[in-house]
Amino acid sequence: MSTRTNRGIPEGLWMPCPRCKATLYKKEVQSRLGVCNECGHHFTISARERIDQLLDEDSFEEWFTHLRPCDPLGFIDKVPYAKKLEETQAKTGMSDAAVVGKGFIRGRAIVLCITDFQFMAGSMGSVVGEKLTRAIEEATRLSLPLVIVSGSGGGARMQEGILSLMQMAKVSCALARFDQAGGLYISILTHPTMGGVAASWALQGDLTLAEPGAMVGFAGARTIWNTVRLELPEGFQTSEFLLEHGFVDRIVHRKDLRTEVALLIDYCEHK
Amino acid sequence: MAAPLPFETEIHALEDVLKRLEQGASATANMSEEIKRIRRELSGLLKKTYSSLTPWQTVLVSRHPERPQTMDYVSMIFEEFVELRGDRAFGDDQAIRCGFARLGNSKVLLVGHQKGHTLKERQACYYGCAHPEGYRKALNKMKLAAKFHLPIICLIDTPGAFPGIGAEERGQAQLIATSILEMSRLPTPIVCVVIGEGGSGGALGIGVGDRIAVLEHAYYSVISPEGCAGILWKVANEETKPRAAEALRLTSKHLASLGVIDDVLHEPLGGAHREPREMGTTLKSYLLRSIRELKTKKLDRLLDERYNKFRKMGVFLEPREASGGKSS
Ligand SMILES: [Zn+2]
Numbered sequence: 001m002s003t004r005t006n007r008g009i010p011e012g013l014w015m016p017c018p019r020c021k022a023t024l025y026k027k028e029v030q031s032r033l034g035v036c037n038e039c040g041h042h043f044t045i046s047a048r049e050r051i052d053q054l055l056d057e058d059s060f061e062e063w064f065t066h067l068r069p070c071d072p073l074g075f076i077d078k079v080p081y082a083k084k085l086e087e088t089q090a091k092t093g094m095s096d097a098a099v100v101g102k103g104f105i106r107g108r109a110i111v112l113c114i115t116d117f118q119f120m121a122g123s124m125g126s127v128v129g130e131k132l133t134r135a136i137e138e139a140t141r142l143s144l145p146l147v148i149v150s151g152s153g154g155g156a157r158m159q160e161g162i163l164s165l166m167q168m169a170k171v172s173c174a175l176a177r178f179d180q181a182g183g184l185y186i187s188i189l190t191h192p193t194m195g196g197v198a199a200s201w202a203l204q205g206d207l208t209l210a211e212p213g214a215m216v217g218f219a220g221a222r223t224i225w226n227t228v229r230l231e232l233p234e235g236f237q238t239s240e241f242l243l244e245h246g247f248v249d250r251i252v253h254r255k256d257l258r259t260e261v262a263l264l265i266d267y268c269e270h271k
Numbered sequence: 272m273a274a275p276l277p278f279e280t281e282i283h284a285l286e287d288v289l290k291r292l293e294q295g296a297s298a299t300a301n302m303s304e305e306i307k308r309i310r311r312e313l314s315g316l317l318k319k320t321y322s323s324l325t326p327w328q329t330v331l332v333s334r335h336p337e338r339p340q341t342m343d344y345v346s347m348i349f350e351e352f353v354e355l356r357g358d359r360a361f362g363d364d365q366a367i368r369c370g371f372a373r374l375g376n377s378k379v380l381l382v383g384h385q386k387g388h389t390l391k392e393r394q395a396c397y398y399g400c401a402h403p404e405g406y407r408k409a410l411n412k413m414k415l416a417a418k419f420h421l422p423i424i425c426l427i428d429t430p431g432a433f434p435g436i437g438a439e440e441r442g443q444a445q446l447i448a449t450s451i452l453e454m455s456r457l458p459t460p461i462v463c464v465v466i467g468e469g470g471s472g473g474a475l476g477i478g479v480g481d482r483i484a485v486l487e488h489a490y491y492s493v494i495s496p497e498g499c500a501g502i503l504w505k506v507a508n509e510e511t512k513p514r515a516a517e518a519l520r521l522t523s524k525h526l527a528s529l530g531v532i533d534d535v536l537h538e539p540l541g542g543a544h545r546e547p548r549e550m551g552t553t554l555k556s557y558l559l560r561s562i563r564e565l566k567t568k569k570l571d572r573l574l575d576e577r578y579n580k581f582r583k584m585g586v587f588l589e590p591r592e593a594s595g596g597k598s599s
Contacts, residue, residue: 073518204449223434227433
């Protein structure tokens with residue numbers, strides 16, 4: 001449940017880059033896949049944009065769109081969870097944070113799952129867990145490579161309490177079976193991938209890729225500071241930090257992701 | 272004597288009076304009548320208090336410094352404990368203990384969080400907050416147990432995995448992720464019991480198994496009430512922490528109704544910290560019964576049932592619709 005700032009693309013014609021502070025023409029950033037043309041900062045992008053960037057044109061077939069979240073705890077908040085869901089659904093046009101389905105990447109069929117930061121910071125509630133699990137089970141059944149693009153602020157969705165925590169276990173169980181069946185799972189870490197999402201499917205890949213400069217870690221910076229009261233090292237919990245410490249295989253620029261994923265799939269065929 | 276729980280003032284007053292009377296050398300007939308009366312009163316008060324603990328009071332009980340911990344159960348209910356300490360990579364984490372143990376006639380592997388009782392012990396155990404090496408050690412020993420078909424017992428008691436610089440550098444998220452995935456397919460029976468605090472990913476890191484039980488006054492939660500209060504009301508204080516604890520539905524009763532645990536183990540009157548031996552006896556018979564049942568299952572079936580248990584967790588709506596489903 002980190003409080004890192006939303007790095008999404010704001011409204012209006014012009015926008016500032018949070019990293020190099022340059023004023024950027026929004027259309028140009030979008031044409032560069034949501035990457036700052038001055039410093040290479042990767043903005044958070046929606047699941048739809050990700051699908052367009054990663055997959056062959058119009059090849060995505062979305063699955064399980066009928067699943068809807070509810071408020072099993074009757075969660076008490078300033079805004080009741082049920083109302084917050086409605087508002088977020090209206091704002092984003094999504095039913096929950098995960099989009100899953102089948103598509104093609106340079107002609108290779110894959111099962112693709114994405115968590116979208118716009119929807120309650122991409123947190124995992126029951127619907128996210130269920131959609132991922134079903135998609136993984138389908139990938140197992142169809143013997144297709146699996147790609148999960150994670151982006152989640154705090155990992156867990158507090159408003160679903162223990163049910164949220166158990167989605168970590170549920171998805172992990174499905175991934176274990178997928179692995180047992182010989183499936184290839186490529187995990188792509190994007191900004192931010194924290195908490196329970198990092199501590200489950202995001203770091204259970206056969207191959208772990210990360211976009212440059214993404215925040216990835218278990219505990220939020222504020223929690224760590226409150227506990228140890230030490231200045232956090234420069235670049236702490238970034239993709240580069242994880243690469244240096246051996247938890248990421250490759251850092252891949254957004255413009256190269258499609259090519260890289262296709263390349264890796266070709267090395268991991270059972271032929 | 273530890274600081275009394277705030278809602279136990281009256282109970283402590285009665286316990287003190289009772290102790291003084293019982294210690295009084297010459298208990299007259301009158302006095303023994305008085306002792307009996309106070310005992311009745313005390314037991315009534317304990318029953319009343321502990322049958323209606325609020326979620327926040329439950330959290331306080333689960334954290335009671337005298338509540339039995341993994342190593343207390345080791346001495347109370349296991350006949351032997353051969354501690355195994357090597358994670359094979361970085362170091363020995365005192366917040367998670369592992370070892371071969373004998374429980375009745377069963378040889379098992381015991382894995383459990385340890386918080387420590389004395390200040391020195393608590394510091395050495397990071398107050399029960401494990402580092403990546405703790406999860407690596409646990410998984411390493413659990414794989415060993417699976418190799419030799421020893422049932423695994425996990426006793427969960429942690430506020431959460433340690434949030435620190437070193438922990439992140441050494442892959443806290445990675446080690447928990449690996450442990451959860453591997454536990455889901457370890458080919459041996461696994462029984463997990465939350466004996467105190469079930470703090471988030473740090474608890475789940477040794478919490479995937481065939482039976483998941485929670486002691487009556489333990490809790491299991493996605494976030495601490497303090498953390499939740501901080502997010503919802505910007506400040507964790509005596510007013511917001513109880514509200515957060517309430518909202519999170521973290522007590523044994525709630526967990527059972529949400530379908531995420533199999534069993535709730537009844538605690539002695541006044542909580543496990545009042546009668547640790549009685550708690551030990553209850554836990555021991557639960558563990559023995561569970562292991563006996565699980566051992567009779569064929570491995571395939573055991574693993575299928577473990578899969579299906581977690582597969583079912585979660586609550587969502589699935590309106591019947593022609594479109595939107597998967598078409599293959
Ligand atoms: Zn920039």
